[in-house]
Amino acid sequence: MAGKGAILPREQLRQETEQRILRAAEPVFAEAGYAGATMAALAAAASLPKANLHYYFHTKEALYRAVLxxxxxxxxxxxxxxxxxxxxxxxxxxxxxxxxxxxxxxxxxxxxxxxxxxxxxxxxxxxxxxxxxxxxxxxxxxxxxxxxxxxxxxxxxxxxxxxxxxxxxxxxxxxxxxxxxxxxxxxxxxxxxxxxxxxxxxxxxxxxxxxxx
Amino acid sequence: MAGKGAILPREQLRQETEQRILRAAEPVFAEAGYAGATMAALAAAASLPKANLHYYFHTKEALYRAVLxxxxxxxxxxxxxxxxxxxxxxxxxxxxxxxxxxxxxxxxxxxxxxxxxxxxxxxxxxxxxxxxxxxxxxxxxxxxxxxxxxxxxxxxxxxxxxxxxxxxxxxxxxxxxxxxxxxxxxxxxxxxxxxxxxxxxxxxxxxxxxxxx
DNA sequence: GTCTATAAAGGGATAGAC
DNA sequence: GTCTATCCCTTTATAGAC
Structure with a gap:
């Protein structure tokens, strides 16, 4: 995404995106529970396509574990x-x-x-x-x-x-x-x-x- | 189902089956939550085919409401x-x-x-x-x-x-x-x-x- | 009332272009 | 690293024979 401000090293960008996903995922899991939270909803909350979630956290369970x-x-x-x-x-x-x-x-x-x-x-x-x-x-x-x-x-x-x-x-x-x-x-x-x-x-x-x- | 003992009026049989489904559903909803509880699991808990649950409670939500x-x-x-x-x-x-x-x-x-x-x-x-x-x-x-x-x-x-x-x-x-x-x-x-x-x-x-x- | 088979929709996960 | 399109399985719900 262009216009992000300072140019970040790859590793740092990765961690920033991970954190953004984790923060966005918390309320979704909170309100829907594990089974009720869908990857589509989690992606929407982080303003990302579904596929990107799977790129950062291979499975839904892995993402949930990270939130916990x-x-x-x-x-x-x-x-x-x-x-x-x-x-x-x-x-x-x-x-x-x-x-x-x-x-x-x-x-x-x-x-x-x-x-x-x-x-x-x-x-x-x-x-x-x-x-x-x-x-x-x-x-x-x-x-x-x-x-x-x-x-x-x-x-x-x-x-x-x-x-x-x-x-x-x-x-x-x-x-x-x-x-x-x-x-x-x-x-x-x-x-x-x-x-x-x-x-x-x-x-x-x-x-x-x-x-x- | 034959050999059930005394012959029951239809209405009473219906209420008995409903109660059996409700009792069986409680632990399923408790352990899996609303979204996590599947009609298949609820049916298995009541020892009935899935279709019978829909016969007694039209939807999963209606069954859940009855349990609540x-x-x-x-x-x-x-x-x-x-x-x-x-x-x-x-x-x-x-x-x-x-x-x-x-x-x-x-x-x-x-x-x-x-x-x-x-x-x-x-x-x-x-x-x-x-x-x-x-x-x-x-x-x-x-x-x-x-x-x-x-x-x-x-x-x-x-x-x-x-x-x-x-x-x-x-x-x-x-x-x-x-x-x-x-x-x-x-x-x-x-x-x-x-x-x-x-x-x-x-x-x-x-x-x-x-x-x- | 009971059951098998199946339709219709939704969900997790991946392929592959960019 | 990002995104669209899609696969494949699970899930809810119904059709229709018995």
Whole structure:
């Protein structure tokens, strides 16, 4: 395509086009699911002929995998502040806010992930039983440390993660339902503030989290 | 089909076959989503030739609608105990347990529902903005009454519903993820007890629910 | 009501010119 | 690297015998 501005090395052009396809594919997979997303729709979203998608990603499954991998990196890094010497109240608060921000800024990414898990995680099975399980195990030990120090009530850390994931991601995955019940066209500041406040309250008071001494 | 036992009136036979198809269709739609579920797979699940499905439900969409309607009835009736003169602690406790039991006994139903909402609720849009919104509005007034009576802390009732729905349904919708993290083959008594206990704790302590005087 | 065979449309993937 | 035309398989839906 002429008039693109600076002349790019082939490799860089390839990566740019790949990224453009991946960004365009996310909402398509999010709204239609894997089976419902057609190569024609994916191509239209990226403003390319179908054949070009097959040139960059040999199969539909390969393209889908690439979209998922793109999302996973962001998803797994959200627990950063849950560390042994941290303050539990601040750590949970930060984690909940980070997850809510992700739901707000990248709802399509959350939906793609939700679709994958709903189908039984055919592509992510090994990640769930590998990297994710390890990450949760590590963070659970941190929480158990806080419990042992009397900084919070005794709770099952892993089920606490399930609860936090569910409560925060529902604002992305089930946004249609939330909008319908609240009778608003889109979820804005007001809705996300109210949701975040409630989730923080449930977690902090529910677990009896006390500020670190 | 001969040897079916008692001779049934035509109408009754029709309803029996319809019910058999609906029951068989639920897990297929749950595991594959709407687009991924093929009439061939749905027919095989009901042990019928494809053509018979079209005889009972003219189109795939009509069959899907029937499956959804079947589920909705059960789903909407779960808030029964949230009534003005009830005890908040018992009411929330009962609601959470009912929802967890649904997740345990009818995980496929929950997944079909989740898939529908994820796609933007093309079939259920009017239900969400109609019956569901009304139900939640009514139950929210009950909760606001409890707050006014000082039976619990002030919280946004509708966001509380979103949180409870999310936390309980995740044990059905995202079971693969939960099983992977917990490293178990299936979710049994142990897992559902731990999950229920945590959710009850988060809601009851999180909202400062006090037993009615 | 049940079933086999088939029509009609849509979907993933490729060939081959540019 | 890009694009048009096309192959071939799958899918929904129907026709018509039993």
């Amino acid at each position: 991998d793109n999302i996973l990196t962001v998803w797994l890094s959200a627990t950063d502040r849950i560390v042994p010497d941290g303050d539990p109240a601040r750590a949970f608060s930060h984690y909940i806010r980070t997850k809510m921000t992700l739901s707000r800024l990248r709802p399509q990414a959350s939906k793609v992930f939700a679709n994958e898990i709903l189908r039984g995680a055919p592509q992510l099975h090994s990640v769930l039983g590998g990297a994710l399980r390890s990450l949760v195990a590590e963070k659970s030990r941190v929480i158990e440390g806080w419990i042992a120090q009397g900084l919070m009530d005794p709770v099952e850390p892993r089920h606490l993660f399930f609860a936090i994931w569910a409560m925060t991601q529902t604002y992305a995955d089930f946004d249609v339902q939330i909008r319908a019940v609240l009778d608003v066209d889109r979820l804005g500041d007001r809705e996300f503030s109210a949701g975040t406040a409630l989730i923080e309250r449930l977690v902090l008071r529910g677990c009896g989290v006390r500020p670190a001494g | 309607d079947n589920i909705l009835t059960v789903w909407l009736s779960a808030t029964d105990r949230i009534v003005p003169d009830g005890d908040p602690a018992r009411a929330f406790s009962h609601y959470i347990r009912t929802k967890m039991t649904l997740s345990r006994l009818r995980p496929q139903a929950s997944k079909v529902f989740a898939n529908e909402i994820l796609r933007g609720a093309p079939q259920l849009h009017s239900v969400l903005g109609g019956a569901l919104r009304s139900l939640v509005a009514e139950k929210s007034r009950v909760i606001e009454g409890w707050i006014a009576q000082g039976l619990m802390d002030p919280v946004e009732p509708r966001h509380l519903f979103f949180a409870i729905w999310a936390m309980t349904q995740t044990y059905a919708d995202f079971d693969v993820q939960i099983r992977a993290v917990l490293d178990v083959d299936r979710l049994g008594d142990r897992e559902f007890s731990a999950g229920t206990a945590l959710i009850e704790r988060l809601v009851l302590r999180g909202c400062g629910v006090r037993p009615a005087g």
